Amino acid sequence: MTSRRTVVRRAPGKLFVAGEYAVVEPGTPSILVAVDREVTVTVSGACGSGTVVSSDLGPRTRAPHVQAALKTVAGLLAERGLPAPALNITVSSRLHENGRKFGLGSSGAVTVAAVEAVAAFCGMTLSHDHLFRLALLATARLDAKGSGGDLAASTWGGWITYRAPDRAFVLDLARRRGVEEALRTPWPGLEIRRLPPPAGLALEVGWTGRPASTPSLVSGLHRRTWRGSASHQKFVAASTDFVRAATGALETGDGTGLLRQIRRARQELARLDEEVGLGIFTAELTALCDVAESVGGAAKPSGAGGGDCGIALLDAEASPDIAHVRERWTAAGVRPLPIRPAMEKENLHDRPTQG
Structure with a gap:
C-alpha cells in the first residue's frame, strides 16, 4: 500500500555575480544571487519497489541529478536504519523555456529541491547546512569539478558569498566514514554567508x-x-x-x-x-x-x-x-x-x- 502523502519543495535558480572559474579552487570566494524562477519537485509514494522520475523537460533531462539526490538521501537513511521507499518524483522547471535552458543553474536547483523533498517525505527536516551538504555530495559524485555555488544559492536564496570546499576531501570522507559523519565534520575551504542586496x-x-x-x-x-x-x-x-x-x-x-x-x-x-x-x-x-x-x-x-x-x-x-x-x-x-x-x-x- 502506498502513502497518499505528497511533498512539494522548490529551489530557485542562480546567477554568478563575480568569481567564476576561480571559485572551483577550494576556499576561493565568489558572489552569487538566487533568482525568482525555480524548479519544483513533487514526491509521493509509489507502488512496487522502484522509483519513477518524470519531468516536463523530457524523461532524461536532469534525471542523473535526481537519481544522485535519491542515492545520497538513501545512504543517510540506511545509516539511520531506515528503508528508502519507492517514490513517484515529478520535476517541473521555470528555468527553461520550450526545453531551452537560460543558464540559471537548473542542475543545482533540481538537486537541492529533490534532496529536500525526498528527505521531507521520509520524515527528515534539514537545516540549510545539511541540505547543502547532501546536495553537494550528490553532485560531486557526478562531477567533482563543479564548485557547488549553484547549490548554495538555491539553498539559501538571496545574495551570498560562497567559498567551495575541497570536493575530493568531501567525497573521501563520505566514502570512508559515511554520510552522517560528513554532515557533522568541518569541510576545508567551505564558507557560505548572506549578503545585503546592492544599494541603489x-x-x-x-x-x-x-x-x-x-x-x-x-x-x-x-x-x-x-x-x-x-x-x-x-x-x-x-x-x-x-x-x-x-x-x-x-x-x-x-x-x-x-x-x-x-x-x-x-x-x-x-x-x-x-x-x-x-x-x-x-x-x-x-x-x-x-x-x-x-x-x-x-x-x-x-x-x-x-x-x-x-x-x-x-x-x-x-x-x-x-x-x-x-x-x-x-x-x-x-x-x-x-x-x-x-x-x-x-x-x-x-x-x-x-x-
Missing part, C-alpha cells in the same frame, strides 16, 4: 539565446596546461581581490565601489579568455557588457560564459537608461529577461556555514 542598483539580466555547457567549459580549463601556471595563480589572486572588494562594497552599501569591482571582474574574464581561448565572450555577451557600460553601469557574463546569460548592474533610479539598455540589447540579439533576485529562504537552523 538594479540587476538586469540578458539572455544570449545560446545555451552553454558549464561542465564542458570548466573541464576544458582543467585539461589545459594553463591551470597551475603562474598566469592561473595570478587570475585566482585577482579574482579573490575583486570578490573581497565587491563583498565589502555590498556590506557597506557602496554602489559605486561595487560597479568598479564588477568591471574588474569582466576584465579578468576577458584576460582569461584571451590567454586560454575558452570562448567565454560571444559577440552577444560583449555587446551586453558594452551597452551597460555606455550608460555608467557594469556588466559581465554570468557563470562560465560561451552563451547563456549576462548580468548588468545599473542605476535603479535611471529608468530611461534601463529602458535604453534593454532596447539596445534586443537590437544586438540579447533578450532582456524579467528576472529579479529571489528572497532569502528562511530556516530555523539557519546560520553562516564555515568548514
